[in-house]
Amino acid sequence: MATITKKKLISEISRRRGLHPNEVRLVVQSFLDCMTEYLSDGDRLEFRDFGVFEVVKRKQKIGRNPKNASVPIIIPERRAVKFTPGKKMKNLIETEEAQGAAL
CATH class of the missing domain: 4.10.520.10 (IHF-like DNA-binding proteins)
Structure with a gap:
């Protein structure tokens, strides 16, 4: 069992989608920031x-x-x-x- 870091995840998404890692990093970090903000406000996040x-x-x-x-x-x-x-x-x-x- 491996530990997947944010850096590894960004690298894999970048490779799979053919995007520059900096673009992927911005999207992933924005996603995580939004999740944290919504949860701290007490909101529920549902991903089908x-x-x-x-x-x-x-x-x-x-x-x-x-x-x-x-x-x-x-x-x-x-x-x-x-x-x-x-x-x-x-x-x-x-x-x-x-x-x-x-x-």
Whole structure:
């Protein structure tokens, strides 16, 4: 399993589409900036077949210090980004998972 960076992604899109990497970089960065802005405003982003990004509220909970389990730590309530994969992505990942298990 590899880690794909923004730079690698830009390079691959540039190669596939025959565009200059600087053009692709501007579009990708603008896309990410818009996503961040919309999510910070509390908006929900839905991309058909890909998935949904939304901001959810995580409740306050009590955690434990692994070095001293007898000391409870209060983890405060917070907002977090949740991603739910779309049908197409979910099916593709599940198919890959099943093929990997069969090997």
